[in-house]
Amino acid sequence: MQEACYTCRRRRIQCDRSQIPCRKCENAGLKCFEKRPVRWVQGVAIRGGMRGRSLQDNRVSSTPVGAIDMTLDSPIDGRKDFTTLAESTGQPASIPASITDESLARLDPSARYYLDYYNHRICWLFIVYDSEKNPLRCLIPLALRDQALLDAMLALAARHSANDEQSLVNGMGGSPASTADWDALRFKYHAIQGLLRSIQTTHSYQDATVATVFLLVFLDLLESGCDRWNYHLEGAKTLMALSSSHDSGCTVERVRKFIIKQIHLIESLGATFVRPDLLSKSPLIDESSNLLEDVVEESFLGCPEFILTALQFFSLQRDIIANPFISEQQPRPEALASVLEAVEDFDCRAWASALPQESTVHDTNGLTKLARAYQLGCILYGRRILDAVEHTQTGQDHTVSELINIITELLQHRDLFKCILWPITVAGLECRGQQQRDLVLQVLNRFWQHTKCRNVPNAARILQNYWRRTDHDHIGPSDWIFDIGRSSYDWLLI
Structure with a gap:
């Protein structure tokens, strides 16, 4: 285009005049207007x-x-x-x-x-x-x-x-x-x-x-x-x-119902990266009510309730492993394996297709990918909990690669991409190759441009520090489920 776009002129920055949308608007996640838009x-x-x-x-x-x-x-x-x-x-x-x-x-x-x-x-x-x-x-x-x-x-x-x-x-x-x-x-x-x-x-x-x-x-x-x-x-x-x-x-x-449901979501995902038993168990959710019904217009992140419930179970088992004095009953491998299998069998497309549509037309394919991102992150997390119980080290390269592919595909879905910091972080913690690590950092940069939440650069810093320790100390692949919670901070990476 011959002239600077209206969006860049409005932001008082120099437009690169490359195309519509221009690269600066595209990188900032803004709608690029060539001329001043009509307003009703x-x-x-x-x-x-x-x-x-x-x-x-x-x-x-x-x-x-x-x-x-x-x-x-x-x-x-x-x-x-x-x-x-x-x-x-x-x-x-x-x-x-x-x-x-x-x-x-x-x-x-x-x-x-x-x-x-x-x-x-x-x-x-x-x-x-x-x-x-x-x-x-x-x-x-x-x-x-x-x-x-x-x-x-x-x-x-x-x-x-x-x-x-x-x-x-x-x-x-x-x-x-x-x-x-x-x-x-x-x-x-x-x-x-x-x-x-x-x-x-x-x-x-x-x-x-x-x-x-x-x-x-x-x-x-x-x-x-x-x-x-x-x-x-x-x-x-x-x-x-x-x-x-x-x-x-x-x-x-x-x-009120929205706040209750989001408290439930935040504590379910937040418990995965903090010290054992940091968060109290919320008595607010009555599972017999309709509070747990998935409605994406009333959800902060859109993670399926089934996945949240499984993550709550996995993080509780992690807490027991990390501090066996908080419970007399130790985690049973068969129970962990059963929940992990149920997560693997979860049908993301059926979940996305069955969501009630209140006021927006759902992108079923995009929501399927969103659910799949959380499903794969939950599988990686649950598998590492089971590894810690069984003292094994399961290779998960295929799962990590699929999760990274899903994450890059969600870059095209701006509404949904802003919801997946937790799966991005889990994928980064499992990455072993430099190419995948570089891709995760690029994705985090785009995530920052979309959201401007400072927990995003902190997530990048956590991953870079963890990768340096992994390469230098040759720590086991299961250690990250404990290491983040043992750090000097309690992170909410969502």
Whole structure:
């Protein structure tokens, strides 16, 4: 193309003018517009006194979907022009209809900018398929009535915005603080102070308090992915057990169920890379209810519940092996082999085809690959647990190669690719050849570009350190299931 693309001009970077999409937009995971895209809004004007007005109605619309553009393609520059919003990228980003203009009027330009950012970028990031019914977006009306929850949302947005200005290398080594960095720290401080006040003044915790703690888990993924997420997770579980909903309606109930299910998912995957018995066993999930039903529009990662249950079993056996004093009953090889066989027999395509479709058209092939990535990661993990019990060293080169192939195929599925950091990490820990290791690092670089979560550069660092030790000390292939949990940090690599 002869001129720089509109997206690069909007981001104030030099476009390579190579193609549509240009390489810079493609690498950043952004939609590349050759020219300024057309935008549809409610009313006869985007700006000025006629903004939100219609020809049939002489007053400003109170419908926030029309009155405020809640879409954002990318942050402005490091100075943040808080009066300007970027054009739509086509993602579903309408604010819930229960929010009124009056609710937003009290926010200063900085807060409104980051709320826009949360609505578009964060809500997309921490869900498999974004939709108008995204539970993270449904938290916005609750946040406008609860300052601590609002501050947690703004902290997420500001931290992601700050990370978005960094490369993978800077994400690993640190970089000078930007305006967004300071904003993130400020909002996080206010969120934690608000939580303290809420906990100290009441013994019956509202849904907003639980949601605030829950969002701090996601904030830790953006900050580092170690050492604080488990405290937030345990706090959310405790508060959820003590709380009773003071709000009414199906939206609040939907959000509560979403939080419970994601706590279950995070603790199931998080337990695989931490010290034995670090996480308490959650009493929140009633397996006889429909809480465990797989619904990808209401799932952070989309890992099948069957795989999560198997991983819980495997990580419990690992904990017993690592610390035999926590249980009188030692792991039985036949029980481990039986669960491992059941995981191997799991039908990923049948699972993907049977998923309920609430508001989006599912990509069955892509979801099959997503499930297969978790299935293969679970097989690798479970096989190493069984090896540790039987004192064997099973070769898994074929499984590792298939998992890496699945991971590279998911690069073409942007919504699904952002969900597979855990399988990528497991594949990396099993890699022995330099070519596979280089490919894993390339995939992690793409993952960082898509998500801007700082646990990604930390995952790269963990793998590189582990590979150096493996090559130098010739440690056994089963050792990684224990070594990460014995490190000085408790990692959440999801």
